[in-house]
Each structure stands twice: as structure tokens, then as C-alpha cells.
Amino acid sequence: MIKRISIQNYKSLQNVQMEMQPLMIFVGCNNAGKSNIIDAFEFMSEIVKEGPDAVAKRGGIQQILFNGDSNNSITFELGAQVIDDQSKSHELRYAIAFDADMISNYGIAKEQLFLKKDAAAEIKLLEFPTENGTAKAWNENGKQTGIIGAGKKQSYLRSFLDKREYPIIGHFSNEIQNWAFHKFFPSLMTNVVPVRRDFRLDKYGQNLPAVIHSLQSESRYDFNNIEEALKEMVPEIEILSTGLTEQGQTYIKIGEKHIKIPIPSWAMSDGTLNLLAMLATLNMSNPPSLVCLEEPENYVHPGLLEFVSNLLNKASEKTQIIVTTHSPYLLNFINPGNLFIVEKKEGITSIKKASNEKGIKEALQALGLGEMWYAGSLGGIP
Numbered sequence: 001m002i003k004r005i006s007i008q009n010y011k012s013l014q015n016v017q018m019e020m021q022p023l024m025i026f027v028g029c030n031n032a033g034k035s036n037i038i039d040a041f042e043f044m045s046e047i048v049k050e051g052p053d054a055v056a057k058r059g060g061i062q063q064i065l066f067n068g069d070s071n072n073s074i075t076f077e078l079g080a081q082v083i084d085d086q087s088k089s090h091e092l093r094y095a096i097a098f099d100a101d102m103i104s105n106y107g108i109a110k111e112q113l114f115l116k117k118d119a120a121a122e123i124k125l126l127e128f129p130t131e132n133g134t135a136k137a138w139n140e141n142g143k144q145t146g147i148i149g150a151g152k153k154q155s156y157l158r159s160f161l162d163k164r165e166y167p168i169i170g171h172f173s174n175e176i177q178n179w180a181f182h183k184f185f186p187s188l189m190t191n192v193v194p195v196r197r198d199f200r201l202d203k204y205g206q207n208l209p210a211v212i213h214s215l216q217s218e219s220r221y222d223f224n225n226i227e228e229a230l231k232e233m234v235p236e237i238e239i240l241s242t243g244l245t246e247q248g249q250t251y252i253k254i255g256e257k258h259i260k261i262p263i264p265s266w267a268m269s270d271g272t273l274n275l276l277a278m279l280a281t282l283n284m285s286n287p288p289s290l291v292c293l294e295e296p297e298n299y300v301h302p303g304l305l306e307f308v309s310n311l312l313n314k315a316s317e318k319t320q321i322i323v324t325t326h327s328p329y330l331l332n333f334i335n336p337g338n339l340f341i342v343e344k345k346e347g348i349t350s351i352k353k354a355s356n357e358k359g360i361k362e363a364l365q366a367l368g369l370g371e372m373w374y375a376g377s378l379g380g381i382p
Helices: 034-049 052-056 156-160 167-177 208-218 220-233 270-282 302-315 369-374
Strands: 002-010 013-019 023-027 074-083 089-100 106-116 122-128 135-138 144-148 180-182 237-244 249-256 290-294 320-325 339-345 348-353
Touching (some): 013 034, 013 348, 034 052, 034 290, 074 167, 122 156, 135 156, 156 167, 180 270, 208 249, 220 302, 270 302
Parallel strands (some): 023 320
Antiparallel strands (some): 074 089
């Protein structure tokens, strides 16, 4: 779990510090920077997995530098608690910084990982650069366990991801790479897809049929939980299943009360598909350590948003959840302590915790949280 994060000069996030929580809901007007918050986490994950591609797919380094200014340095620092394969807990501090030049080249200027022993003492596990520009790794006893020459385009966590050789670094590296980011589009979930063993939804949800088929075949516990939750949200549904084509493809289908034939995914409602994608992401027994969802209320009837809120709260008991939303109806079911207001002034995004606003407790006795935000009492509106 991420405990705290500091971000400097990434897109509109010139200087952001946040104490992190198991569930965080970000709300604000369009173009305030909500998506930039999620993209900052996604960039951190992708710079470990993909290296230069993480920068290229965003249009180059100047597109992600605050104000496009190559005099700025993008920096991330986070505190995290990770549980290793022996169920041992470790408190870590990680920092990475990127520099750029006037012709849009970039490089990693600094990368460090520390193991916290107590409030005052830390043990260095990873450092770049060291002498001769190399990156080095150490174990928790201070013994050097690895060294690699400079590449400067990809996080050095990638070089030390083997958990057998580098137990703590490797676990942390794999955890960051496994963070999940989603913005679902039901229109992409209606197609037939090749049958394959796949238990994790991609960003937009287009592999949902393969995931549901895999769960139905090999993880009945998770599949049954998803089916029961979907039936509770949409009572007309009696059965969730998948179909097969002669070409070795699969698709989602449901059985409805009073309808004799199954309904395939291309005839299902967008709201039902979006709910199913959320369930396949959040209602799993072994989710990634961080799940980010953009606008989960899309396509969903307002009357079901209490179910969505309950799903988010339950999922946050076993993984960390970050959500962006524009829905005042969803906010009516959110604890004020989980709500964060995002605003942007003069191109700079700021974040404040809703529960810190003066008079919120008294106002909530008469108004819902969504009404307070929509009325402008909390900020974060046009």
C-alpha cells in the first residue's frame, strides 16, 4: 500500500503531496487535473515496465514536463508498505527524478530505494547514480548484491526484479508493474475474442469475455462472487456465462428472467457491461495492490451507485483504490474522509481533502455530500 506520495513537475502537478488512503475519490471540474493524478501513477508503473515507450506514448518528455519547461525536473517520491512472499511487511521509501534537455531528450537523473528500519534509520537498497555512473543494489543487511551500467532511460527497478536474488527490490518492482488502470468502454466489450487464459482486464475492458471465460473455467469462487453481485445489481439477470464460436473465440452472455434465449454481449446494455467489468476488477480474491478507475459511474443508472460505492469500499479492504468521478449521486454514498477536491488555477493543480473543509459536518446533517459539491460548498466546480 502506498502511504504517501510527492509529485513535482508532472503535467499540471507542479508540487503535490498527498497522504494516501485505502480509498480515495477525486472530484473536480473538467481539465482540473484528475486524470493527471492517475496518469502520474500509471507513468511510474510504465517507466519500470516499458522504459522509453512510457515517455513516447505521451508525446515526448516536453508533453509531461510542467509547462513544457526543460529546466524543470520531474520527480516522484513515495512511501509504501509491501508484504513479501513470506508475509513479512517492509516500509520503503522510493524516489526517482527525470531531467530533460532543449531537444526533448531525457534521462533518469536519480533513483533510490530505502528500507526503513525505524523512525530515524534507513537502509539503502538501490541507488543510481553511484561511482562511474552505475546502479547498485544491496540487501537488507547492507551487502551489495548487484551492479549494472547506466542506461538512463528505464527505471533500474526493472534490472533488479528477480525476487530470488533481490527479495525486497524485486517484490516492489513487480508490485509497481502490476498496478491496474481502467477507463471502461462497454462498446469494446461486445466483440468475440480469442479464448485464452486471462484473469486480468486490460485498461479499456476489451478482453472482458476472455477474463470471464477464464474465471468460469478455472476460478469458480471468483466467478460465482461476480455472478451473484451482478444478479443483485441487475435483478432481471439469472445466469452469467460465456459462449464459444467455431473459430475458437468466446463472448459473454446472460440469461434473463422470462426470456427463453440467452442474450449475447452485443445485445446487452452498456450499463450491465460496465458493472460486470468493475466486478471483474474489484471483486477478485487476489487483486493488484493499486487499482485506479476513471468515472465508474458512466453508463450506470443513478439508482445503482450505492452498489458501486459499496463495491469500492469492500474492495479497498484488500487493495488500494483511486477513483475519479463527476457524479454528485455517487458522492452521496461516499464517506467525506475519502473525498478529495481537485482544482486548477493558473495551470497548477491543487488537491484538498473534503473533510477538512470548515462546517462540513454540520452541513452534512441537512445535505448529501454530492449536493454540497454540486452547490459549490466544497470547491472543484466550474
